[in-house]
Amino acid sequence: MVSKTRAVAAVGAVVALGLTAACGGNSNSDSKSGEGKSAFNAAITSVVNASEKKGGTLNLWSSQDADSWDPVRGYYAFVWNLNRLYTRKLMDYAAAPGEAGLKLTPDLAAAEPEISADKKTYTFKLKPGIKFDDGTPITSKDVKYGIERVFAQDVVPGGPSYLIEHLDQGQKYPGPYKDTDPNKLGLKSVETPDDTTIVFKLAKPFGDLPYLLAMPGAGPVPKARDTGAKYGEKPAASGPYMISEYAPGKSLKMVRNPHWDASTDTIRKALPDAVNLTITTNAEDLDSRLLAGTADLDTGQTGVQAKARAEILQDPKKKAYSDAPTTGFIRYAAMSTKVEPFTNIECRKAVIYAADPTSLQTARGGPVAGGDIGTNMLPPNIAGSDPQYDPYGRLQGKPQADKAKQALAACGKPEGFNTIIAVRNNRPAEIKTAEALQAALGTVGIKATIDQYDGAQVASVTGSPDNVHKKGYGIIIGGWGADWQTGTGYMQALVDSRYIQKNGNYNLAEISDPAIDKMFDDAALQTDPAKAAEIYKQLNTKVMEGAYYLPFVFDKALNYRNPRLTNVYVHDAFGMVDFQALGVSDGK
Incomplete structure (x- = not known):
């Protein structure tokens, strides 16, 4: 997060x-x-x-x-x-x-x-x-x-x-x-x-x-x-505003905290007299209000819907009041190392090579609203990252069927294999990426069935290793952003074996590598940010060499x-x- x-x-x-x-x-x-x-x-x-x-x-x-x-x-x-x-x-x-x-x-x-x-x-x-x-x-x-x-x-x-x-x-x-x-x-x-x-x-x-x-x-x-x-x-307020009214699912209102002293706060400007938050379930209506000027900003900041996106990008005046920043998230597919045939690294590599980077990027919304093609598992805003580090040649923007078939032969599945892609049913972009991946895998003989599960039950569905094994989920669609902006803050929950949980697990690949775990311990001892960044760089390389994750995009959102x-x-x-x-x- x-x-x-x-x-x-x-x-x-x-x-x-x-x-x-x-x-x-x-x-x-x-x-x-x-x-x-x-x-x-x-x-x-x-x-x-x-x-x-x-x-x-x-x-x-x-x-x-x-x-x-x-x-x-x-x-x-x-x-x-x-x-x-x-x-x-x-x-x-x-x-x-x-x-x-x-x-x-x-x-x-x-x-x-x-x-x-x-x-x-x-x-x-x-x-x-x-x-x-x-x-x-x-x-x-x-x-x-x-x-x-x-x-x-x-x-x-x-x-x-x-x-x-x-x-x-x-x-x-x-x-x-x-x-x-x-x-x-x-x-x-x-x-x-x-x-x-x-x-x-x-x-x-x-x-x-x-x-x-x-x-x-x-x-x-x-x-x-x-x-x-x-x-x-x-909640008690220590900042410049305090919550005056809250109607769950409808609205929140904040007014000035009379006991906040600006002289003690070098961070907050506290310019408005009040802050109102209106909660709706209609994302397209929200976009319409934004473009009409009756709403100031969408707090979700996950990007406008397709209709508004087209209107913004085609109108120079509206485009001038929009931004598509890198969000710090990576959208990806994890391959479960405990589900056959992904116990074999070559079968995992086959998926990475067979995937079409451009179709996956398009499914996420394209280069402006979806993000840059993902090349590795460390986002651009984390020390030690390098978006040009591309061990599987994804920046070519096309599938590499020849390498995928070589990997299939090496893992003993020259004709391909069957697997299941698990994806949340309440995330349209994730469903589209699952479909794009399914189509690309099919060209090399990997027959993937898509299972759309209840997105409100992540912790007990894809977050439960036992359930993943039972369901035979070989590929899991996901995304992750850092809880704090270091390699530990981003990657540890995803790749450290000590963070594998019975429920609420985010090490979806179930990576269990003592060398990876030790790198986090080594980074924790560092007081020199350059040395910590070097460890995170090596850690990212180690993870990519294991072919545990297929990064789709370094996420962007058009707002x-x-x-x-x-x-x-x-x-x-x-x-x-x-x-x-x-x-x-x-x-x-």
Whole structure:
């Protein structure tokens, strides 16, 4: 998904990893820079319509509701983006387009953390004058309590739980609701010696810790206002806005937080007086409203529908207010190494060579709205990536039937074989890619049957290895974006054997390679971003050599923005417009 660094040089090296993560950049040949002027893809590299004007209402629309407005439970990318409006964290991503936005910067913290010589202790000091929306001061204990809620997976499940792995350390901490500590602050690895100091003590070095602390679930929560599973209905606000009304499935309204102090916040502009989110199930109607100017932006940022896409690309005036950034996702097919004949690497290679890169790209929406042809398994916004690394010659844009047949012979299936492609039934683009892949495989004798399963049941269908084996799913269509912008944040869930789960598994290929697992351990020890990037580069090579995944595209999405919007830019950490920066030029 998304996520995405001093006083001493080593600390700067740790957190600077975010800044260097975008070295691959977005390959958008039509991109125009030039601060202030709108043009196609201008918001990818610059701030469009820069302004400090305050007032008016930002009218956002979405084709789906949040999974939760509780910072610890929300996991959708657009929810993390909106969360920046009402939740602050110790660290957060800088407010800037391009690679500068991938740099972590202090938010509630007064400065970057002080890191011990052994890289296992992180000490943060809080800024003075930071308050919740009810006027109570935000203390280190509120930050710790918010983090402790991550551990309460029985009460507030759904969000990322990476912090448990690094902070539990054998304590088996149950979360604050079952905490026997009278102050409900019993997590031993996090200390709060005073109200402005919070200390994280790790069992072993983990250079990506600041990224985990920049996730919404690491935001402060006042214990007195925690309503457990219902907290998402009215979460405490530490950012410039607070939720005033919420009608599930219909709308959300935010108004200014009267106790937010702009002098303590170097990230958020807080230009509109109010932010309204209207939720609809009609994506085409949403597109019509965007083009008519009655909606400002689609928060999903996954791209307009085909009808609107054609209208935008054929009208130069409308195209000038649209962008098609690289989202940070890769769309791909995984081949299960536990389902025959994909236990054999040559059979996996046969699928890769037989696939038609251009037809798969077209199925995703073409080079503008679908993405660049995928060549490997590390997205362009991750340090160590190289979109030109193309071990299977996919940039040729055509199938390689001769190599596919050679691979089939090598795996003992010269006449081809039968397999099943599993794809979600609620993702039209994924279904189209499954069909395109099916057609290409058929030309070399690989007979693939498509099984469209209930897309709401991913965790128990393709996310259950036992079910995958039972159903005989040889090929699984999927997609993935980083929870935070490093090779670990992107690839670990997909390729590390220690992340194979009985349910909710994303290592769909069931890769079990100690050499790959060790590379993640080696990267965790690095404080030099260049050295970490080199490890991720080697890791990507190792994964591609194993032929576990067939990358379709480095994903792009064509989105339209209302001409009245100010301070528009694409934030590389989210792969979408940075909502917190937006204003409206007409003050309405």
